[in-house]
Amino acid sequence: MSAPQPQHRIELAVHEGEGDLMLVNFGPQHPSTHGVFRIKLLLDGEIVVKAVPYPGFLHRGVEKLAERLTFTQLGPIVDKNDYIAPMTNEQAIFMAFEKLLGIEVPRRARWMRTLFAELQRVASHLLWLGTFALDLGGALGGGATVFLYCFRERELVLDLFEEVTGARFHYNTHTMGGNRHDLPAGYAQKVHATLDVIAARLVEYEHLTSTNRIFDVRTRGVGTISSELALGLGLTGPVLRASGVDHDLRRDAPYGAYDEVPVNVMTETSGDCLARALVRIREMTESIRLARALIDGMPEGPICGAKAIKTPTQFKAASGQVYVGIETPRGELGTYVIAGGNERGAAPYRLKIRPPSYHAMSVLPYVLPGHMVSDVVAILGSLDPIMGEVDR
């Protein structure tokens, strides 16, 4: 089976030659582009003939900024990339730096990071469900109700983070060799209590997606991505797993505490919007299970490497190139660091962040043609793009 070809560019000639086609600019400011993103759609009535995405409206130059900041200073900066799950950004970047510098992370810190990552996944998928419902149901309708429910639950998770770090998001809690903030007393009970509430409501959400007729007809068979296309495009995370590829870095290349707490990987085979929704909803249940196991088995010990790293001079020795990828709620968030090439050894020579959403968005020209305008928002929403991460 040959993969569908992307349409690279909408030429004006096509528009004029076939007088019935209409060129619609979707974005950059549009209620369902999940931030600022632009797609040029060439429509035949309501059917998309060609789609050309234009990212870059939120390109903030993080990679350039990294050239003049020290490794430790970068933590709070990368928070802002994937702003739905900020802590996983910190985790990704510090794992790369620690690998580069050969710093050992204590066991408790690894468990804490993993716990936070799982809680972030719950919060992130909740937000996704809310915004996806908004896309399907509109801000002035049933979608808004689902959105509000999801936000209500997400606030509970954010409260847990606020308790540890003092911030609702953009936590700045990871640091070189461990964590900054220890868990407060009685945290385990709070986590369990919160997760109890969310788990009970998740049953409703699962019900919503599996038995709601309208949800079903709006998502089944819409935006199907084949497994070959998904792999070739570098799609990762729930989008890849919904296309039938059984791949999850938490299980396949374990990091943090995942080698001690095994993960069940959720997959679906159909590759459409419904499959992506189901994968995410099941992942929430799985993450809740993992978070419970992690908080129960939380080891004692220091939360930061014995030698706290304070001065930039300690990095002078750093040189080399490493790539580390971790599984964030959206897929493989990679960090490629090149160190040691510059006069000031304290800063990375070149930092490259490999965002899962960027690859997810590159699938649009392949899947959108042939769908209706209403499906465009459904497909866009089901990819769960975060523009801060797409554009960095």
Next chain:
Amino acid sequence: MHWLLWSVVIITVLMTTTAWALWLERKLAARMGSRLGPTMVGRHGLLQPIADLLKLLQKEDILPEAADGALFNLAPILTAVFAIATVAVVPFGEGVIAADLDIGVLWVLAFGGLMVIPVWMAGWASNNKFALLGGMRAVAQAVSYEVPLVLASMVPVILAGSMSMTDIVHYQQQHSWIALWPTLPGLPAFLLFLLASLAESNRIPFDIPEAESELVAGVSTEYTGMKFGLFYMAEYIHTLVSSAIGAALFLGGWSGPFAPGLHWMLLKTLGLFVFIYVVRWTLLRFRQDQLMRLAWVWLVPMGLVLVFMAAVVVVWGGA
């Protein structure tokens, strides 16, 4: 002259009711989403609609450069006029009716059908692609759902043997609410009427013409200030009137177990109105093609069968 008096009273009451219907909907939506809704402007936010109105009156009136000025300005006015015109034949109580026309049902359906013209005008004149798409969807949808709406309304007309709304209510006073008896064409016809009028007044799950997650704000995308206010108002009047007509045609109008009168009609209208909005804030929306399929494959044949059944009831049922 009583009709003139009643028209003035009805229009005034309708406008005020619309304002607070808006408030009611906002409160309802908020409560359904575990929020509070307006609370700060007046007690329980009761003055919110007044503030909105005053604000809309003060906004700058923008005519987009590329828009077709005449059509652009005419559209909201026509929408409001058509919406209000339908109220004329709604019987709120014995004699409480602006114009007791012989062809009451036809009048309502005709003006309901006309509503699509200003919508299309607005979509076309705005010279905005989202508005155009919204207008196209609105026309397709209105044309499709007009048919089941007419068929559903035919059931009480056939049963009562009259097109006058008052006569239909009288018929129900003598027999029973059409939604209750004869159950077989009655209840399904009522449900069909509800569905079709949801679609007619562009309410979720049929609100694709203004699907704001896809089309920004549909036909009203380019409208500012009070012109948008007129669209907004017409939408609510339309929903209110649809509820009132549903109540009159199927739920016995002003008749009721104890002390029949105006209050029963208002109560039933309110009940239907709230129902429509609970549906709106619960469901997701359909896609264009699914909507059409629903109308032509399911609702239209169903309507035909119901009309036939009503005829059977009249001829052999001995009602």
Next chain:
Amino acid sequence: MAVDETARNYTHPLYDTLLAAPGLNVLAGSVDQLLTWGLKNSLWIFPMATSCCGIEFMAASASRVDLDRMGTIPRATPRQADVMVVAGTITVKMAPRVKKLWDQMPEPKWCVAMGSCAISGDFYRDLYPTVPGIDTVIPVDVYIPGCPPNPEAVMAGMLRLQEKIALVRQGLFPPHGSSKEDRPETAKMANPAVRRLLDPARDAAITAHQVTLAGTPSPDTVDSPPLPVDASTAGSADRDLEALLRDRFGVTEFPKDAPPLVDAAFHVELARTLRDRGFRQYVTCVASHWPGDPETFEVATVLRSTGSGSQLAAWRVRVAAGEPVDSLCGVFAGADWQEREQFDLVGLRFAGHPDLRRVMMPEDYVGHPLRRDFASDAPCAPWR
């Protein structure tokens, strides 16, 4: 209450009519108060939510804080909004659009800058793609500090805006100076960069650019091998990358701390070989600029095998400045956007790429910011 004509913001003609009507001028104060009351209690919001702050703005509209309590409705179209809440970083690519949307809002209108990015540009302030504060583009009424501000802070900010509206209407507070008369035309904006982006000549330049690109050949069909997708294929993935590189691609050096350097001529062939051996997921490519003598560029490519025991395969190629690297678009569809990004930011050309356009920066941007000789504290020219 006296109304200062000169300081008053834009008002609807109706307002003046009401004030001028005989007998009504006695009530002018009350009418004015009533209209002001309406204006400040019905603030419909156009959320210009670009990034993280937008999420907190959404949280502010959600159950816990509920902005709707004070009567705000988020509107998707600027035409029906009263307040633009700029929540998030504004980039040079976005700024003209923000300005345009602001111009599309009807008077009277207000702007709230939410978060450090909208206020001052935050730590992106002196970087090439960001605007240091939205008030360089449109007038701002209320600033809500924070990164991001809590939902409670957003609510507080909106209440401050209500106070300000009342004060402005009483002439006790200077309006933000965007009355209809002195509102600059978008095309005449004082901001050179914005003007540059709105230049019609720019469109012509872009079209010309696209025409030249249209001549570039399209990639071969993405010939993915029809491998069955299951965990067992990962076992067959080549683990002995080193042996492969040594035997077939003539690599002799294997540095401990970096991927091996492969001859640029083998770039595509190596990628294809690895793909056929199970590394079927395209992960990333990183171009880096090495000034000096001779000036070179390096491209590191990372592939991954899927399923349990997932492995990485990475290699580098090095080319002299000015020379292209072969594009991997024919092997992996995912190389498309990654290579475009590297072309945009580093300025390395990829031979055989079907669509080598800028992706992050505006199409007419000059320069490649991720080169080492591009200063890391060089803000976009007009905002320096």
